[in-house]
Amino acid sequence: MDPFASSIRAALASHTGLDEGELRLESPRDAALGDYAFPCFPLAKALRKAPPAIATDLATGLAESLSGIEVLATGPYLNFRVERGLLASTVIGMISEAQQAGRPWGASDEGAGRTVVLDFSSPNIAKPMSVGHLRSTVIGAAIQRLHDALGYETVGINHIGDWGSQFGKLVAAVNRWGETVELEEDPIISLLALYVRYHEEEQDDPTLKEEGRAAFRELESGEDGAVRAIWRHLTELSLGEFDKLYSRLGVTFDEVRGESFYETHLEGTVKRVETTGITEMSEGALIVDLSETEKNMPPCLLRKTDGTTLYATRDLAAVFHRHQLYNFERCLYMVGSDQKLHFRQLKGVLARMGLDWEQRVEHIAFGMLRLPEGKMSTRAGRVVFLDDVLDRAVEEARRIIAEKNPSLEGADEVAEAVGVGAVVFNDLKRERVKDVEFVWEEVLSFEGETGPYVQYTHARLSSILRKGAEAGEVPSEPQALDGALLADAAPLLMALLRFPDVLRSAAAHAEPSEVVSWLLAFCRETNAWYGRNRVLGQESALTGARLALIQCSKLVIASSLQLIGVAAPEEM
RNA sequence: GCGCCCGUAGCUCAGCUGGAUAGAGCAUCAGAUUUCUAAUCUGAGGGUCCCAGGUUCAAGUCCUGGCGGGCGCGCCA
Numbered sequence: 001m002d003p004f005a006s007s008i009r010a011a012l013a014s015h016t017g018l019d020e021g022e023l024r025l026e027s028p029r030d031a032a033l034g035d036y037a038f039p040c041f042p043l044a045k046a047l048r049k050a051p052p053a054i055a056t057d058l059a060t061g062l063a064e065s066l067s068g069i070e071v072l073a074t075g076p077y078l079n080f081r082v083e084r085g086l087l088a089s090t091v092i093g094m095i096s097e098a099q100q101a102g103r104p105w106g107a108s109d110e111g112a113g114r115t116v117v118l119d120f121s122s123p124n125i126a127k128p129m130s131v132g133h134l135r136s137t138v139i140g141a142a143i144q145r146l147h148d149a150l151g152y153e154t155v156g157i158n159h160i161g162d163w164g165s166q167f168g169k170l171v172a173a174v175n176r177w178g179e180t181v182e183l184e185e186d187p188i189i190s191l192l193a194l195y196v197r198y199h200e201e202e203q204d205d206p207t208l209k210e211e212g213r214a215a216f217r218e219l220e221s222g223e224d225g226a227v228r229a230i231w232r233h234l235t236e237l238s239l240g241e242f243d244k245l246y247s248r249l250g251v252t253f254d255e256v257r258g259e260s261f262y263e264t265h266l267e268g269t270v271k272r273v274e275t276t277g278i279t280e281m282s283e284g285a286l287i288v289d290l291s292e293t294e295k296n297m298p299p300c301l302l303r304k305t306d307g308t309t310l311y312a313t314r315d316l317a318a319v320f321h322r323h324q325l326y327n328f329e330r331c332l333y334m335v336g337s338d339q340k341l342h343f344r345q346l347k348g349v350l351a352r353m354g355l356d357w358e359q360r361v362e363h364i365a366f367g368m369l370r371l372p373e374g375k376m377s378t379r380a381g382r383v384v385f386l387d388d389v390l391d392r393a394v395e396e397a398r399r400i401i402a403e404k405n406p407s408l409e410g411a412d413e414v415a416e417a418v419g420v421g422a423v424v425f426n427d428l429k430r431e432r433v434k435d436v437e438f439v440w441e442e443v444l445s446f447e448g449e450t451g452p453y454v455q456y457t458h459a460r461l462s463s464i465l466r467k468g469a470e471a472g473e474v475p476s477e478p479q480a481l482d483g484a485l486l487a488d489a490a491p492l493l494m495a496l497l498r499f500p501d502v503l504r505s506a507a508a509h510a511e512p513s514e515v516v517s518w519l520l521a522f523c524r525e526t527n528a529w530y531g532r533n534r535v536l537g538q539e540s541a542l543t544g545a546r547l548a549l550i551q552c553s554k555l556v557i558a559s560s561l562q563l564i565g566v567a568a569p570e571e572m
Numbered sequence: 573g574c575g576c577c578c579g580u581a582g583c584u585c586a587g588c589u590g591g592a593u594a595g596a597g598c599a600u601c602a603g604a605u606u607u608c609u610a611a612u613c614u615g616a617g618g619g620u621c622c623c624a625g626g627u628u629c630a631a632g633u634c635c636u637g638g639c640g641g642g643c644g645c646g647c648c649a
Contacts, residue, residue, distance in 0.1 A: 304647040448597040
């Protein structure tokens, strides 16, 4: 992918006798030193020479086998500097070529023939989506797109929480007070109100409690009667509401399959585990002991004392089903880190069953979202609804547009793109594992390391290209490009060159923030560069060369934004 | 009590498989617009990389032990 790194590696390998695989090529601390660096310390022992001497000795030999790449010994390091014209024409050439092939820069088919299953978002029916659900949704969608770009077959699954005793309660509440709320108008809020009311009145009303239990019994029995009809209706109402959010976020799923789907698989699942002989009865429950798998790991419960199954049983059923259906290379669960134990237990059971594909099941955990006033809690009223966050962000975007660019056409659409983009970007920008505190001020900030900053950079580049086209100034064709004219853009070109590795690494680590970090650094460089260099109206070869760079940069920014699920407006 | 995760500038965070003088954004201060969108850019100040040992030619990065915070720990999901 990076022809310069490849030839440097090859040259180093032949001159040192080291394996190309064990050669560590890095970037110099200071870009002025060169584009690639090779520390000579590891060779010192074998060669019985001081690293600076090794560097000096190697430099001359390497210089002969490398064309277009300057070799400099700087202390114990060998630094390599690609000839500026060559760098520019190579990078711009490769990106243009990818573009013409209709393939974004960094995309490949290396995952062809392999399937990645992703379980993400997975909200609970009848509950509003809070900002807390945003993380799983946007992280999962981004990781899916990263794998798509690498040619994997991907299956995004929304594993809806539509089962459990709370649905019996909900049905009972609907039966009692369903008439009193605007179920069809605003389903989720109404359902939440019913749920809260049920809990308030439950204590003093044993009949109500019994109605709830009875309803869930009927649900579980599989009887297709009145209760099931209500449950199905509630599910549809909720899914309809969720879809509005998903479409705002640009998220789609290949499968929407509730937990209820696995009801009929549960018996078989328990049997399958039992036949491997790893189950035992403990305190009346059916468990799998995992204390040998990992020290102090609590057992996994498959069946309660009363014979009913649990979350873990349903997740086992689901993973068996997915494995059978897709024979996945990876099966990723985008679920908060508070459920780490659950997934370790799940994998523990698979391991004890002797299933070697256990290692392909990964819990892609992410940090918890907290409010400044404490942990989020629907009951305590400490929640921030996702809809409200998006609305406020869009409103803020609209306000800024009115202030800075009042004549903008399609301002409403742009405001939606910028507001929603800011929220999504903000959620993806830090490492997954980090806990985040929800602070309105940060979410509504559009300056600095934010989504709108990247979108703005993209819009500026678009604007230059557009104005150039109006004046008849167009990017130079790669073959005709005088790369030497872009000598001062070397940091940008190197960043572009590195992007495919960033994409690959982000997918492998299931870490969208790697793409975000790259984007922020690249936009910073880009903004600084065009601030120093005027593009339009220069001598035609210079304008052409600069436009070619701008064109590539714009394309890569746009496709990176697409990967993380953020829109890239042409103007803002 | 036990297990897992996190700890880098006042705040929020980067820091690639250990490598050269630890970098950004926000906030603060000082600047930049007759010309491609100032949601931008330039500059300044700001560091015991939680602490203590250890491994290594080399540790923010790896190991051990502490401290601080988060999460979890059998019949919820």
